[in-house]
Amino acid sequence: MTSAEFTAPHPRDPYHVGHGHGAHAHAPGHGEGGPADKRIVVGYGFWIFLLSDIVMFSAFFAAFAVLERGTAGGPTGADLFDMTNVAIETGCLLISSFTCGLASLAMEARRPLWFHLSMLVTFLFGVAFILLEIHEFAGMIAEGAGPTRSAFLSAFFTLVGCHGLHVTCGLLWLLTMMAQVFAKGFRPHVMRRFLCFSLFWHALDIIWVALFTVVYLMGAMT
Amino acid sequence: MTHMDPQDVDTAPGDELHSEYEFGAGLRGYLIGLALAVLLTAASFWAPSTGLIWGPGIPVALIVFAIAQMGVHLVFFLHVTTGPDNTNTVMALAFCVLIVVLIIGGSIWIMENMNYHMMPMGPAIMQP
Numbered sequence: 001m002t003s004a005e006f007t008a009p010h011p012r013d014p015y016h017v018g019h020g021h022g023a024h025a026h027a028p029g030h031g032e033g034g035p036a037d038k039r040i041v042v043g044y045g046f047w048i049f050l051l052s053d054i055v056m057f058s059a060f061f062a063a064f065a066v067l068e069r070g071t072a073g074g075p076t077g078a079d080l081f082d083m084t085n086v087a088i089e090t091g092c093l094l095i096s097s098f099t100c101g102l103a104s105l106a107m108e109a110r111r112p113l114w115f116h117l118s119m120l121v122t123f124l125f126g127v128a129f130i131l132l133e134i135h136e137f138a139g140m141i142a143e144g145a146g147p148t149r150s151a152f153l154s155a156f157f158t159l160v161g162c163h164g165l166h167v168t169c170g171l172l173w174l175l176t177m178m179a180q181v182f183a184k185g186f187r188p189h190v191m192r193r194f195l196c197f198s199l200f201w202h203a204l205d206i207i208w209v210a211l212f213t214v215v216y217l218m219g220a221m222t
Numbered sequence: 223m224t225h226m227d228p229q230d231v232d233t234a235p236g237d238e239l240h241s242e243y244e245f246g247a248g249l250r251g252y253l254i255g256l257a258l259a260v261l262l263t264a265a266s267f268w269a270p271s272t273g274l275i276w277g278p279g280i281p282v283a284l285i286v287f288a289i290a291q292m293g294v295h296l297v298f299f300l301h302v303t304t305g306p307d308n309t310n311t312v313m314a315l316a317f318c319v320l321i322v323v324l325i326i327g328g329s330i331w332i333m334e335n336m337n338y339h340m341m342p343m344g345p346a347i348m349q350p
Contacts, residue, residue, distance in 0.1 A: 037234075039234045039237075040233070040234040042234070043234025043235045043236055043237065044234065044235055044310060044311070044314075046235070047235035047236075047311060047314060048314060051314055051315065051317075051318035052318075054318055054322065055318060055321050055322060055325070058321070058322040058325045058326050059325055061326055062325050062326045062328075062329035062330065063329070065326065065329065065330050066329055066330065066333040083267070087267055090263055090267075091263075094256070094259055094260065094263065095256075097295070097299060098252055098255075098256045098299075101252040101255075101299055102249070102252065104236075105245055105248045105249060105252070108245075108248065109245045195234060195236055195237070198236055199235060199236045199300065202236075202295060202299040202300050203300070205295060205299070206292050206295045206296070206300075209263075209288050209291045209292055209295065210288060210292070212266070213266060213284050213285065213287070213288035214288075217266060217267065217269075217270060217284050218281055218284055220270070221270050221280065221281070
């Protein structure tokens with residue numbers, strides 16, 4: 001960006017609004033050179049969304065913390081939770097988060113084969129997580145410990161089910177990203193979408209850390 | 223963009239700062255993150271079953287492990303750093319943490335206080 005451009009009598013679009021030029025112009029992020037690169041705007045917007053999602057989860061966590069002892073004479077967490085199952089679920093989600101990171105490295109290095117391989121592993125571990133969770137839920141409902149049994153179980157199914165729903169949506173998004181990279185290659189807009197997906201997937205793992213600690217580990221102790 | 227000084231290149235949330243595309247350096251970061259996360263997860267699952275931690279202290283230990291693991295995920299997987307390009311990311315995160323603490327802490331505080339001041343009720347009154 002030269003100074004002549006700024007001092008021109010009628011500068012035509014001096015800030016290149018909406019042209020997503022950041023990749024070519026020298027935009028050091030100090031308010032010079034017009035708006036930031038589209039990748040930064042998109043990534044930051046998605047980051048704000050993720051934080052709002054975390055705030056939403058915090059409300060469910062608060063509800064769970066308040067209602068945890070409201071078992072209405074029904075089963076408690078210590079009666080219901082199978083910690084081996086939870087440990088396997090945790091491992092699945094952690095490994096899938098790691099392989100998602102490998103996929104973003106493969107994308108940076110423009111290696112389609114490694115990208116698809118990493119994404120496939122991410123998908124398989126994510127599916128394993130969801131299947132284990134569905135199995136757990138089905139077992140609890142079959143025991144008569146469904147969401148209608150007590151306030152504790154309502155809060156449990158809402159919180160854990162909401163996370164499971166997020167993971168399910170993430171898995172669909174993952175398949176979409178694989179298809180888009182397969183069909184279109186590493187184009188800038190596909191790479192921006194993948195950046196958002198990887199943020200989403202890692203954020204889900206962070207929520208799961210809070211979840212297995214507060215719901216399962218602390219719930220099974222009492 | 224590779225000719226630029228890394229300090230001059232803006233980064234999006236989740237982006238890692240590379241001067242060049244370094245597959246090895248990126249992989250090392252993820253491996254360190256994975257190792258730390260596995261360690262902290264194992265510690266969390268092991269803490270309640272061991273007799274080494276004083277009983278009432280176990281929830282505190284679990285919360286400390288969880289916060290540490292969230293920090294590991296943020297730094298090694300989401301690449302949140304203290305660098306100048308991450309200022310906005312960190313500020314938004316700090317605001318999010320404030321809201322989360324207010325919601326969870328406030329709810330628990332208010333409801334505990336209400337439970338404390340409630341008239342003792344037997345199971346007969348609790349029945350609808």
